[in-house]
Amino acid sequence: MNPGVITLASRNLQSAPSLRSKSLVIEDNIGEAIHIHYRNLRLDLTISEFFELSQVFADAAKNLARQLRIPIDEIDHVFLMNIAPYFGWVEKVKERFFDINELVIIEHNPEGRHLVSVSKCLAYQYLVNRNEQYVEYVKQYSTQGHSPDKLLGLLKSIRTNGYTNGTKIITFGDEPFIRDGMHRAACLLFLGKSKNIPVLNFRFKYDAPKDWMLRPK
Amino acid sequence: MVREIDNRLNLIKKTFDILDEFCFEFVLLRGIDAIESQHSNKDFDLLVRPKDIRNLEQVLLDFGYTVSTENNKGMLYLYGASPSKHFRINEAFIHFDITAALQYRALNGNAIVAVNTVLQEAIFAEKKSVEAVWRYIPSPEDELTHLCCRSIFDHNKVLKTHKQRMEILRNEVDETRLLAKLKLIFYKFSGTLWGIIQENKFTSVFDEYISFTDY
Numbered sequence: 001m002n003p004g005v006i007t008l009a010s011r012n013l014q015s016a017p018s019l020r021s022k023s024l025v026i027e028d029n030i031g032e033a034i035h036i037h038y039r040n041l042r043l044d045l046t047i048s049e050f051f052e053l054s055q056v057f058a059d060a061a062k063n064l065a066r067q068l069r070i071p072i073d074e075i076d077h078v079f080l081m082n083i084a085p086y087f088g089w090v091e092k093v094k095e096r097f098f099d100i101n102e103l104v105i106i107e108h109n110p111e112g113r114h115l116v117s118v119s120k121c122l123a124y125q126y127l128v129n130r131n132e133q134y135v136e137y138v139k140q141y142s143t144q145g146h147s148p149d150k151l152l153g154l155l156k157s158i159r160t161n162g163y164t165n166g167t168k169i170i171t172f173g174d175e176p177f178i179r180d181g182m183h184r185a186a187c188l189l190f191l192g193k194s195k196n197i198p199v200l201n202f203r204f205k206y207d208a209p210k211d212w213m214l215r216p217k
Numbered sequence: 218m219v220r221e222i223d224n225r226l227n228l229i230k231k232t233f234d235i236l237d238e239f240c241f242e243f244v245l246l247r248g249i250d251a252i253e254s255q256h257s258n259k260d261f262d263l264l265v266r267p268k269d270i271r272n273l274e275q276v277l278l279d280f281g282y283t284v285s286t287e288n289n290k291g292m293l294y295l296y297g298a299s300p301s302k303h304f305r306i307n308e309a310f311i312h313f314d315i316t317a318a319l320q321y322r323a324l325n326g327n328a329i330v331a332v333n334t335v336l337q338e339a340i341f342a343e344k345k346s347v348e349a350v351w352r353y354i355p356s357p358e359d360e361l362t363h364l365c366c367r368s369i370f371d372h373n374k375v376l377k378t379h380k381q382r383m384e385i386l387r388n389e390v391d392e393t394r395l396l397a398k399l400k401l402i403f404y405k406f407s408g409t410l411w412g413i414i415q416e417n418k419f420t421s422v423f424d425e426y427i428s429f430t431d432y
Contacts, residue, residue, distance in 0.1 A: 029404075030404075030406065030427065030432075031404030031405045031432055033432065047430050
């Protein structure tokens with residue numbers, strides 16, 4: 001704690017700015033600058049400054065994850081972002097072993113979502129017979145940039161490098177639902193590697209919000 | 218046949234005459250070959266002032282044109298951009314694509330963006346008067362800037378016809394004036410872009426642009 005602090009400026013702020021209060025957008029304005037729009041604030045950065053800032057955030061995330069004992073390197077970054085609000089309620093993250101056929105996929109449809117086995121999910125069906133329904137599905141529902149090409153690339157990667165070298169399938173609590181890793185599961189089943197698959201299982205504290213449960217007890 | 222061609226050219230000439238009579242400012246961005254061709258399915262791109270578009274539409278309707286507005290479902294029009302209007306006399310193969318701003322497709326695909334207002338004004342202020350039916354064309358610097366934008370933003374490549382025209386224009390432009398205009402759209406890429414044009418590396422323009430990192 002530094003006693004030698006001089007306040008240069010101070011003002012009470014609104015709790016939520018009136019302009020774009022829910023917005024976070026990061027843009028590459030080619031030739032000009034990287035813009036980070038956070039609510040009604042805009043940061044202009046050069047590319048190297050942006051990479052430097054990104055690294056600062058990445059290091060902070062790793063340090064936080066280490067303290068919380070979350071194996072951040074085994075979790076997809078987009079999924080990590082989605083699960084970040086629950087970090088404070090994570091009791092432990094443990095590796096468990098499953099048969100792929102024990103796991104259940106959560107697929108979306110216009111009515112909401114439905115639960116299917118890995119062998120019936122659209123990603124697996126695409127690998128087996130290039131089912132066009134998968135193409136339309138990812139266009140409509142994917143938030144992680146999935147595509148048929150990426151799926152085939154993932155298949156090639158798992159075939160070449162194995163499954164355990166990358167991010168893992170994730171489940172929550174005692175539920176069999178795949179929260180992240182549907183495509184990995186489909187690839188593993190397609191490759192005939194369905195037994196004894198290591199899965200990252202998140203266990204939440206008793207007082208955690210129950211909205212993570214698909215089937216509340 | 219000769220009479221049909223004569224009629225077509227006459228109709229086009231009369232159209233430009235009327236635009237002038239009504240004091241609408243306009244610049245022909247593209248389509249000289251389509252105007253001169255006997256039977257062409259290509260349209261002529263005309264830029265007009267936003268304040269004139271409504272009156273101009275009525276004038277051309279009265280003249281005998283049909284009009285339709287570009288229908289790009291889901292497209293956002295930003296910073297003064299708007300859907301272009303298509304004026305046709307189908308039986309004479311006449312098709313004007315009239316827009317009220319210099320505007321191009323954003324790289325994210327779902328927006329049309331009007332460019333810097335300095336360029337919007339300059340293209341009118343610096344237009345060249347020509348002894349031809351179409352009367353006004355952009356300055357070489359404005360035309361080359363426009364073709365760069367069309368290539369990079371609208372087409373993601375340099376079309377053969379654009380390449381041919383850019384090869385001519387690069388010898389006509391004043392480099393300082395051109396770079397000042399390119400900078401308003403391409404920022405620090407403008408110098409690289411001019412180098413690509415001078416060195417005939419047209420096939421690499423789009424890849425060089427999206428992979429540019431020196432900023």
